[in-house]
Amino acid sequence: xxxxxxxxxxxxxxxFGVGAILDLQGESFVAAGIADWPRPKHRxxxxxxxxxxxxxxxxxxxxxxxxxADYDVPNAHGxxxxxxxxxxxxxxxxxxxxxxxxxxxxGHPPVCPFCSPQRKLAPMRFVSICPDGHLGxxxxxxxxxxxRTPAERDRCPDREQLTFHVEESxxxxxxxxxSCRNKECxxxxxxxxxxxxxxxxxxxxxxxxxRFNERVDCREQVQIVQRTAGNVYYPVMHSALDIPTPQAPxxxxxxxxxRVRNHEFWPTLCQQLDSPSAPALRDMIAEAAGADEALMQxxxxxxxxxxxxDPAPNPAGTGPVSPVGDAPVYPDLSWEEWAAFTAPAPERxxxxxxxxxxxxxxxxxxxxxxxxxxxxxxxxxxxxLREVRALQGFTRVSPEQKFVPVDTSxxxxxxxxxxxFGEGIFLTLDEELLTQWEQKKQVLDRVTGxxxxxxxxxxxxxxxxxxxxxxLPRYPLLHTVAHLLIRQLAYESGYxxxxxxxxxxxxxxxxxxxxxxxxGVLIYxxxxxxxxxxxxxxxxxxxxxxxETLVRLLEQAAWxxxxxxxxxxxxxxxxxxxxxxxxxxxxxxETSCETGNALLDRMLVVGGAGVPGFxxxxxxxxxxxxxxxSGEYRISEGGFR
Numbered sequence: 001x002x003x004x005x006x007x008x009x010x011x012x013x014x015x016f017g018v019g020a021i022l023d024l025q026g027e028s029f030v031a032a033g034i035a036d037w038p039r040p041k042h043r044x045x046x047x048x049x050x051x052x053x054x055x056x057x058x059x060x061x062x063x064x065x066x067x068x069a070d071y072d073v074p075n076a077h078g079x080x081x082x083x084x085x086x087x088x089x090x091x092x093x094x095x096x097x098x099x100x101x102x103x104x105x106x107g108h109p110p111v112c113p114f115c116s117p118q119r120k121l122a123p124m125r126f127v128s129i130c131p132d133g134h135l136g137x138x139x140x141x142x143x144x145x146x147x148r149t150p151a152e153r154d155r156c157p158d159r160e161q162l163t164f165h166v167e168e169s170x171x172x173x174x175x176x177x178x179s180c181r182n183k184e185c186x187x188x189x190x191x192x193x194x195x196x197x198x199x200x201x202x203x204x205x206x207x208x209x210x211r212f213n214e215r216v217d218c219r220e221q222v223q224i225v226q227r228t229a230g231n232v233y234y235p236v237m238h239s240a241l242d243i244p245t246p247q248a249p250x251x252x253x254x255x256x257x258x259r260v261r262n263h264e265f266w267p268t269l270c271q272q273l274d275s276p277s278a279p280a281l282r283d284m285i286a287e288a289a290g291a292d293e294a295l296m297q298x299x300x301x302x303x304x305x306x307x308x309x310d311p312a313p314n315p316a317g318t319g320p321v322s323p324v325g326d327a328p329v330y331p332d333l334s335w336e337e338w339a340a341f342t343a344p345a346p347e348r349x350x351x352x353x354x355x356x357x358x359x360x361x362x363x364x365x366x367x368x369x370x371x372x373x374x375x376x377x378x379x380x381x382x383x384x385l386r387e388v389r390a391l392q393g394f395t396r397v398s399p400e401q402k403f404v405p406v407d408t409s410x411x412x413x414x415x416x417x418x419x420x421f422g423e424g425i426f427l428t429l430d431e432e433l434l435t436q437w438e439q440k441k442q443v444l445d446r447v448t449g450x451x452x453x454x455x456x457x458x459x460x461x462x463x464x465x466x467x468x469x470x471x472l473p474r475y476p477l478l479h480t481v482a483h484l485l486i487r488q489l490a491y492e493s494g495y496x497x498x499x500x501x502x503x504x505x506x507x508x509x510x511x512x513x514x515x516x517x518x519x520g521v522l523i524y525x526x527x528x529x530x531x532x533x534x535x536x537x538x539x540x541x542x543x544x545x546x547x548e549t550l551v552r553l554l555e556q557a558a559w560x561x562x563x564x565x566x567x568x569x570x571x572x573x574x575x576x577x578x579x580x581x582x583x584x585x586x587x588x589x590e591t592s593c594e595t596g597n598a599l600l601d602r603m604l605v606v607g608g609a610g611v612p613g614f615x616x617x618x619x620x621x622x623x624x625x626x627x628x629x630s631g632e633y634r635i636s637e638g639g640f641r
Contacts, residue, residue: 004563005024005025005027005272007022007042007078007079007081007502007516008025008065009062009063009064009065009418010418010420012031012062012063012079012416012418013062013237013389013390013391013416013417013418014235014237014389014391014591016031016549017031017235017391017394017406017416018031018032018033018034018391018393018394018406018416019031019033019133019135019207019233019235019393019394019396019404019406020233020235020394021084021127021227021229021232021233021511022081023026023227024285025109026109026120026122027083027084027109027110027123027550028083028084028123028227029081029082029084029087029136030078030081030207030208030209030211031079031080031081031209032082032409033207033209033210033406033407033408033409034406034412034414034415035407035408035409035411035415036079036209036413037061037063037079037080037412038063038064038077038078038079039077040061040063042077043061043062043063043064043516044062044063044064044065045059045060045061045062045420046060046061046062046388046417046418048060048240048242048247048388048390048417048419049061050240050243050333050336051238051239051240051333051388051390051417054238054240054251054329054333055238055329055331055390055392055415056329057413057414057415058414059414059415060388060390060414060415060416060417061414061415061416062347062416062417062418063078063079063415063416063421064077070396079416080209082101082208082209083099083101083104083110084127084135084137084188084208085122085123085124085126085127085137085138085227086098086099086100086123086137086208087123087137087138087140087248088110088120088121088122088124089121089124089164090112090114090115090121090122091119091120091122092115093112093114093115093117093119094163094164094165094166095112095114095122095162095163095164095181095446096140096162096163096164096178096522097110097112097113097121097158097160098160098197099121101607109121123302124137124138124140124164124227124228125226125227126138126192126196126224126225126227127224127225127226127227128201128203128204128220128222128223128224128225128230129221129222129223129225129232129396129397129608130203130218130223130344130396130397130488131220131396131397131398131401132203132218132220132401132402132404133207133223133395133396133401133402133403133404134203134204134205134206134218134222134396135207135208135232135396136203136204136205136206136207136208136218136222138195138201138224139201140157140162140178141159141160141162141180142201143178143190143327144162144178144179144180144185144188144189144190144227145180145185145188145190146190147188147190147449147566148185148188148403152185152188153183155183155185156180156182156184156185156188156372157184158182159179159473160614161177161181161182162177162178162179162180162181163178163180164176164177164178165177165178165179165189167191172193173192173193173194173195173196174191174192174193175191176191176192177191177192178190178192185463187194188457190329191562193352195224196224196225196226197223198221198222198223198224199222199224199226200221201221201222202219202222203218203219203221203222204218205217205218206522207404207408209408210408212254214408214409223397231396231397231398232396233394233396234394234395234396234398235391235393235394236328236391236392236393236394236395236403237389237391237392238329238331238333238389238390239306239387239389239390240333240387240388241337241340241352241385241386241387241503242349242351242352242386242387242388243336243337243340243349243352243387244347244348244349244352244472245338245614246503250530256289256290256291256295256334257291257295257299259288259289259290259291260285260286260289260291260295260296260299261299263285263288263289265281265284265285266285268281269281269282269285269300270300273300275602282296282300291473293355295540298317307481327403328392328393328403328462329392330462330464330465331465332465332468332507334503334505334507334518335507335518337503337505337522338505338518338520340352340354340521341354341380341426342378342428342520346380350384351384351385351386351421352382352384352385352386353382353384354380354381354382354383354426355381355383355519356378356379356380356382356518357379357380357382357541357542357543358378358379358543358545359372359373359376359379359543359546359550360542360543361373361413361543361547367597367621367624368551368552368617368618368619368621368622369547371617371618371621372547372550372551372615372618373547374430374433375427375429375430375433375614375615375618376427376428376430376550377428377429377430378426378427378428378520379425379427379541379546380425380426380427380486381423381424381425381538381541381542382423382424382425382426382522382524382538383423383482383538384421384422384423384501385421385422385423385424385524385525386419386420386421387420387422387524388417388418388419388515389417389418389419389420390415390416390417391406391415391416391417392405392406392518393405393406393413394406398458399458399459399462400458400459406620408544421527422524422525422537423524423535423537423538424522424523424524424525424537424538425485425522425523425524425537425540425541425546426520426521426522427520427521427525427546428519428520429474429478429519429520429614430519431516431517431519433614434477434519434614437473437614438472438473438474440478440612442610442611442612443473443604443611443612444473445604446473446579446601446604446611447471447472447473447476447604449570449571450471450476450484450577450579450599450601451470451471453571453575453576453577454467454471454577454599456575457575458575459575459577459596459598463595463598463599466504466594466595467507467599468506468507468508469508470508471599472506472507472508472517473604474506474517474518474519475504475506475507475599476579476599476600476604477506477604477605477614478505478506478519478520478521478602479502479506479521479595479599479600480581480586480600480601480602480604480605481521482502482504482521482523483502483586483587483588483593483600484553484554484556484582484586484602484605485521485523485549485553486500486502486523486548486588486592487553487586488549488552488553488556489523489537489540489549492540492541492545492549493536493537493539494536495525495537497588497589497592498589498591498592499525500523500524500525500537500592501523501524501525501591501592501594502521502522502523502593502594503521503522503524503594504521505518505519505520505522506518506519518602523537524537525537533552542624551618551622553607553613554605554618554619554624555619555623556585556604556620557585557586557605557606557619558604558606558619558623560580560582560584560585561584561585562582562584562585566580566581566582566584566585566602567602567603567608567609568580568609569582573598573600574596574597574598575598577598577599578597578598578599578601579600579601579602579603580600580601580603580608580609581597581601581602585602587600587604606619607619
């Protein structure tokens with residue numbers, strides 16, 4: 001009974017990356033750490049210098065693609081997946097079997113050794129997890145004997161003579177029970193009515209792919225959950241767009257620069273930049289050459305690629321000074337991307353092709369079009385984008401628990417990654433109008449409450465890397481606009497919402513030299529294959545299309561089927577991180593949202609509940625135009641027309 005089990009290359013990072021459980025054709029596996037990945041010659045290197053630098057990784061590598069064939073290839077190179085749970089049961093005789101690697105046969109699923117004909121074994125539904133990131137089997141022998149005394153448990157000679165019963169006269173977990181077949185146990189059995197939660201069981205101290213000698217003495221209390229539960233796996237993902245690298249400024253040739261380069265101790269300083277005597281050498285050279293501090297730093301960067309005091313990279317293969325995996329890293333990669341999209345003369349590269357197009361609205365168009373154009377001054381379409389996504393590690397039980405790196409052995413310093421290609425639409429809001437709107441008291445009061453909920457949330461650190469150190473009103477506004485635009489584009493462009501992703505640029509100024517805070521959104525295709533790379537999204541961003549799409553989404557956002565409850569809500573969603581946003585009006589698949597459907601508020605967009613919306617004049621003008629055109633209110637699926 002041969003079978004083919006394949007995982008796409010893009011799935012080896014998300015959703016079936018290191019530490020995740022994969023259910024496939026009635027079998028269950030867990031993805032092993034990168035120490036069990038194939039050697040570099042069998043992997044594909046992914047180039048993303050910005051992402052590598054921010055994550056302090058020595059490289060990014062993708063798994064080899066699955067072979068395209070009608071049969072599995074024995075000993076094919078690829079990421080390792082370990083069968084988990086190890087406890088399996090037979091649906092016919094109900095006997096439980098503790099499956100081991102030695103029992104595996106290539107191309108064949110596990111079968112019951114007691115049945116004839118042989119029946120396929122199924123994995124147990126429940127697993128144990130702990131806050132330190134460990135995953136293991138439930139101790140089913142202990143569960144079956146948990147209502148016996150320690151002396152009675154000690155009389156059981158074999159810990160693997162178990163049976164998984166199903167009682168047909170009742171339903172739910174009470175109908176399931178684990179029994180011991182040993183005669184000495186005298187029918188030891190217990191049902192699964194209260195199996196879920198913390199039961200005082202001790203953690204095994206390792207994950208299924210780790211060797212026994214890698215286990216640690218973990219004193220955390222385990223939780224028993226279903227193996228498909230959402231709290232089994234929280235991946236820590238990072239992504240970066242491939243943008244053109246700015247050309248390094250060419251230093252002006254000067255007599256001072258020549259004197260520095262010709263100084264007899266200049267080669268010594270460049271070679272011993274990390275020595276304790278380096279500052280003294282630099283000062284001596286600068287004094288002799290008459291060079292100032294800025295020139296010395298610039299010449300050192302030109303010669304060595306480093307500034308004095310920067311940590312030195314380790315030799316190839318040994319990893320950076322700050323090891324990958326000590327803690328989750330949340331780098332801010334947005335400012336370079338923001339600069340690339342908003343540059344007056346955009347740079348282009350093979351993987352970054354953009355065109356400023358605008359909304360294409362004439363000054364004589366009248367309301368609501370001119371009001372929309374005043375609020376959205378910039379529209380850029382991206383004919384080609386490349387995104388690199390890297391997996392740094394994961395947590396279990398909840399996102400704020402102990403971080404587990406992708407290499408649990410802590411020897412490797414590279415990260416698994418994939419690259420996807422697509423297209424997108426980038427737009428900005430008018431900075432002057434946005435600043436005036438942000439200073440209104442009603443807006444500040446509403447966002448202050450949202451910021452307070454964020455401060456108490458376990459997602460504070462992760463979301464702060466996306467919103468910036470302070471939550472400005474512009475971020476939930478831009479974020480909600482992005483969600484509404486994706487939902488509308490699903491109708492206009494034909495792409496599914498899960499095929500589109502967002503990047504919200506709503507951070508405050510990160511230094512005094514910045515001209516302004518960010519105020520834009522990018523909607524782009526997110527599929528790892530050809531879906532969404534044929535120009536359909538770019539066409540919707542062309543003049544004559546996007547303006548109509550924006551007005552329609554604003555009309556739809558003015559009304560939700562859950563109103564007035566949704567519009568007047570003071571806190572909904574996980575940890576109350578949303579206001580007026582629900583599944584009927586604003587939420588998206590979480591793979592499309594960079595914050596996991598948090599920090600959304602429809603009232604900041606269209607107004608209501610005593611809050612002036614940024615696009616409220618556009619909505620009012622569109623409704624008035626519809627009244628003047630028809631002489632009456634005509635309510636349709638899209639709102640007032």
